[in-house]
Amino acid sequence: MLNRDEWLPLARKLDWDYTYVREDEVFPQVISGHPWLPHSEWKDWEESFKTSYREYVHNQYEKDMAVYAVRDAVGRLENIQKLAAPWLNSLKVHAAALPLAEFTGVIGSLRGARFGRDSAWRTMSTFGALDEYRHTQIPLLLFHQLVRWDSQFDWAHKFYHTNNWFAIAARHFFDELTLGQNAIEFAIGTNFVLETGFTNLQFVGLASLARESSDHMFERMVTSIQTDEARHAQIGHPVLEVLMKHDPEYVQYLLDKWFWRSWRTFSILTGVSTDYLTALEQRPYSFKEFMEEWIIDQYVRMLDEFGLKKPWYWNIFEDELDIYHHMIYASAYTYRATLWFDFVIPSPAERKWLRQKYPKYWDDMDAVWEQVIERWRTTGPGAANEFAVHGTVMPTFCDLCQLPLSGGSPRKNTANVLTRDGRKYIFCSEPCRWIFLREPERYANHKDLVKRVLSGEAPAEFTNLLTEYFRLTPDTWGKDVYHGAYDWLEAKKASVA
Amino acid sequence: MAQQKTYWHLLPQKRMPTEYEIVTSKLLCYTGEGFTGKRFELDVPLLDWYKRFQQDSPLICASWEKFRDPRETTYTKYTEIQRDKEIFVDGILEEIDSSGYDGRLLPRWLHVLSRVFAPFRYPGHGLQMLAAYVGQMAPGGRIVIAATLQAGDEMRRVQRIAYRVRQLQHIYPGFASDSKARWQTDALWQPLRMAIEKLLICYDWAEAFVALNLVLKPLIDELFMNHLSDLALREGDYLLGRILYSLNEDCRWHREWSQALTRMVIEDSSHNVGTLQGWIEKWHPVAARAAQAVAPLFEGKLEDAQMPPLVGVAQKLDKFYRGYLSDMGLQPSISGTLLS
Ligand SMILES: [Fe+2]
Ligand SMILES: [Fe+2]
Ligand SMILES: [Zn+2]
Numbered sequence: 001m002l003n004r005d006e007w008l009p010l011a012r013k014l015d016w017d018y019t020y021v022r023e024d025e026v027f028p029q030v031i032s033g034h035p036w037l038p039h040s041e042w043k044d045w046e047e048s049f050k051t052s053y054r055e056y057v058h059n060q061y062e063k064d065m066a067v068y069a070v071r072d073a074v075g076r077l078e079n080i081q082k083l084a085a086p087w088l089n090s091l092k093v094h095a096a097a098l099p100l101a102e103f104t105g106v107i108g109s110l111r112g113a114r115f116g117r118d119s120a121w122r123t124m125s126t127f128g129a130l131d132e133y134r135h136t137q138i139p140l141l142l143f144h145q146l147v148r149w150d151s152q153f154d155w156a157h158k159f160y161h162t163n164n165w166f167a168i169a170a171r172h173f174f175d176e177l178t179l180g181q182n183a184i185e186f187a188i189g190t191n192f193v194l195e196t197g198f199t200n201l202q203f204v205g206l207a208s209l210a211r212e213s214s215d216h217m218f219e220r221m222v223t224s225i226q227t228d229e230a231r232h233a234q235i236g237h238p239v240l241e242v243l244m245k246h247d248p249e250y251v252q253y254l255l256d257k258w259f260w261r262s263w264r265t266f267s268i269l270t271g272v273s274t275d276y277l278t279a280l281e282q283r284p285y286s287f288k289e290f291m292e293e294w295i296i297d298q299y300v301r302m303l304d305e306f307g308l309k310k311p312w313y314w315n316i317f318e319d320e321l322d323i324y325h326h327m328i329y330a331s332a333y334t335y336r337a338t339l340w341f342d343f344v345i346p347s348p349a350e351r352k353w354l355r356q357k358y359p360k361y362w363d364d365m366d367a368v369w370e371q372v373i374e375r376w377r378t379t380g381p382g383a384a385n386e387f388a389v390h391g392t393v394m395p396t397f398c399d400l401c402q403l404p405l406s407g408g409s410p411r412k413n414t415a416n417v418l419t420r421d422g423r424k425y426i427f428c429s430e431p432c433r434w435i436f437l438r439e440p441e442r443y444a445n446h447k448d449l450v451k452r453v454l455s456g457e458a459p460a461e462f463t464n465l466l467t468e469y470f471r472l473t474p475d476t477w478g479k480d481v482y483h484g485a486y487d488w489l490e491a492k493k494a495s496v497a
Numbered sequence: 498m499a500q501q502k503t504y505w506h507l508l509p510q511k512r513m514p515t516e517y518e519i520v521t522s523k524l525l526c527y528t529g530e531g532f533t534g535k536r537f538e539l540d541v542p543l544l545d546w547y548k549r550f551q552q553d554s555p556l557i558c559a560s561w562e563k564f565r566d567p568r569e570t571t572y573t574k575y576t577e578i579q580r581d582k583e584i585f586v587d588g589i590l591e592e593i594d595s596s597g598y599d600g601r602l603l604p605r606w607l608h609v610l611s612r613v614f615a616p617f618r619y620p621g622h623g624l625q626m627l628a629a630y631v632g633q634m635a636p637g638g639r640i641v642i643a644a645t646l647q648a649g650d651e652m653r654r655v656q657r658i659a660y661r662v663r664q665l666q667h668i669y670p671g672f673a674s675d676s677k678a679r680w681q682t683d684a685l686w687q688p689l690r691m692a693i694e695k696l697l698i699c700y701d702w703a704e705a706f707v708a709l710n711l712v713l714k715p716l717i718d719e720l721f722m723n724h725l726s727d728l729a730l731r732e733g734d735y736l737l738g739r740i741l742y743s744l745n746e747d748c749r750w751h752r753e754w755s756q757a758l759t760r761m762v763i764e765d766s767s768h769n770v771g772t773l774q775g776w777i778e779k780w781h782p783v784a785a786r787a788a789q790a791v792a793p794l795f796e797g798k799l800e801d802a803q804m805p806p807l808v809g810v811a812q813k814l815d816k817f818y819r820g821y822l823s824d825m826g827l828q829p830s831i832s833g834t835l836l837s
Binding site (some may be wrong): 001006007008010011014016017018019021025026031052053054058060064068100103106107110111113119122123125126127129130134136137140144151154156157158160161162163168172175176179180181182185402441442443444445446471 | 587681
């Protein structure tokens with residue numbers, strides 16, 4: 001066979017000069033993105049790792065076969081049932097967040113495949129769309145077998161089809177990042193920031209957590225998926241190169257915005273898995289250590305490479321590394337019945353570990369857990385007492401990220417308000433406010449959960465909210481894995497379990 | 498409580514779902530067909546675009562979720578099928594290299610290859626873009642998937658032509674180096690280029706689907722993958738015939754899923770027949786002109802490549818297209834019919 005380098009050039013560059021229609025009609029700015037430039041500015045667009053269709057179908061078929069072989073060997077229900085309870089719940093978080101979000105990635109990639117400004121870009125995005133179809137399919141198939149054992153795994157498909165508060169936040173993120181986005185912002189937000197910048201969280205971080213937890217099925221799946229991500233993520237670089245020549249200020253904005261929004265998402269997904277839902281003896285590192293070693297250095301190097309600056313909120317971000325996902329986890333525990341997976345209280349040994357890893361704020365966090373534990377001590381353990389150790393007042397959500405206001409620390413909340421056109425908005429953090437103000441036309445009309453309850457769109461009564469709006473059931477809503485029965489937690493009165 | 502045996506949305510089927518159903522059902526949450534009934538959470542940049550070109554499309558259906566790809570193509574199945582096809586084509590390409598095949602091609606046929614075969618990479622890429630458009634705008638997940646795979650197939654065709662062109666360049670330096678210029682100026686290509694360019698700015702998702710998969714592609718694919726293959730066979734290029742046969746298998750599937758989707762919408766609402774027929778009326782003449790411009794090739798009237806005609810191509814194409822549409826209860830435009 002001919003070497004790929006010999007013939008591929010004849011298939012990569014296939015743009016032509018339109019004469020029956022105008023170029024700006026074929027690539028309208030609203031869907032191809034800003035800045036609008038004639039093709040002459042894009043003609044040297046080049047991906048760094050080239051591939052061909054022929055190699056693609058060969059490799060991808062082999063990769064799928066390898067994943068299914070691992071499933072057949074160690075990914076059966078009986079293997080999964082042996083995994084530790086906290087890890088299983090980490091699995092439920094990722095099972096829900098992943099597959100349908102990947103499918104929005106199909107749409108975003110197709111946008112690049114049609115409205116990307118050079119044929120080589122469009123062809124790489126076509127591979128990307130095929131990849132994202134794969135990433136939808138593998139988890140849906142693997143988790144399907146677990147539904148009959150534990151109906152919380154139903155959320156692998158159900159999650160995005162609910163109005164669960166976290167699903168609202170996730171849709172708010174992916175609708176803007178992928179589904180409703182133009183080709184240029186998709187390439188920067190998804191290909192560059194999320195897939196290049198944060199990819200190691202999944203590729204290295206999540207995979208090693210799964211390995212340590214003996215979940216070889218999930219480890220293999222994540223690793224296999226990330227090899228695709230690494231290929232189509234490279235679309236971002238050459239797009240960014242062209243943009244830098246024409247509107248570096250806009251590039252800086254897009255990066256800063258999507259870094260912040262991605263950080264919010266991953267600090268929850270991966271942060272909680274790393275520091276809470278993986279057994280202590282299986283934690284290879286803290287989430288913060290991992291971010292510092294595998295994400296931040298590389299991201300800052302990429303920024304340097306393009307002559308870009310660190311985001312203006314870098315100090316805020318570094319401060320959040322010590323606290324944000326702890327705040328989210330504690331508040332999610334407090335409202336665990338609003339979610340589709342179960343929680344654990346960090347044990348004394350884990351709290352010692354957390355104090356050592358997060359010395360800056362752990363004392364404040366520890367006090368929060370002390371209250372939770374005290375509450376369980378008072379009620380005694382048992383499923384019947386779940387709601388006695390549970391929040392009752394609906395939390396407030398950020399008008400940008402749609403997550404509960406968890407910025408800052410228990411001592412000093414960073415929530416801030418804004419009045420605009422007679423409407424009041426609240427944000428969890430300065431960067432969320434800044435993003436909102438830069439493009440309010442995108443965000444201002446959104447109704448958060450509290451407003452939906454106030455307007456009668458969502459039920460006000462808590463159980464109705466859980467069942468009708470969040471689509472949970474007494475079986476599936478989140479609980480304490482042990483219903484407060486920890487061997488280190490001594491009840492003040494006899495157990496009612 | 499009874500055990501839940503499958504995902505929530507497949508429970509009403511009251512049977513174990515197939516693998517295809519598990520991995521392709523209800524994948525879109527923003528079309529109003531998701532459980533929440535909602536569209537986008539926020540005012541995304543393409544909010545109006547989706548409203549105009551998807552929500553307000555004249556083609557209607559109570560549920561786009563009902564669509565099923567007749568081949569039930571999961572990702573794994575796709576890579577398996579396509580891998581096998583590529584192995585088949587690899588075998589032919591290797592045979593060409595090892596047998597000195599290209600040295601024996603007729604000069605007049607080489608001319609045809611450089612003028613008619615090599616430039617097809619350009620419209621081929623246009624067809625890839627068009628499939629990607631239908632895919633991103635389709636209101637149902639399974640339609641998204643079918644169109645995505647079709648875009649992949651179009652890429653395959655472009656790359657196989659590119660490979661073949663490079664092989665010929667090894668024996669005939671400079672072969673087909675004028676492909677882009679041909680595509681942009683040769684009279685043979687201009688009506689097709691016009692059709693593709695016009696289609697690129699046709700943004701109603703359903704009209705784009707109809708113009709592409711019910712009009713332009715059936716005609717152009719049949720002409721270039723089937724009739725050109727007949728001509729190749731007669732001109733002694735039997736191996737090209739086999740390559741085109743393999744590529745035509747992809748096109749056949751594009752027609753099959755398109756028919757399945759079309760039948761579904763007609764069944765859903767008879768009102769759709771008029772809409773579909775209207776778009777065929779609009780696009781068939783455009784596509785027919787594109788096909789007609791290639792007629793001199795089959796009529797033996799290509800200057801620089803005098804050869805006997807291939808009899809009856811226009812009639813066959815006409816009959817083929819009429820049959821394709823009538824299978825769905827539709828008919829070609831009178832002004833698009835080649836024989837008149
Ligand atoms: Fe993906
Ligand atoms: Fe991706
Ligand atoms: Zn926020």
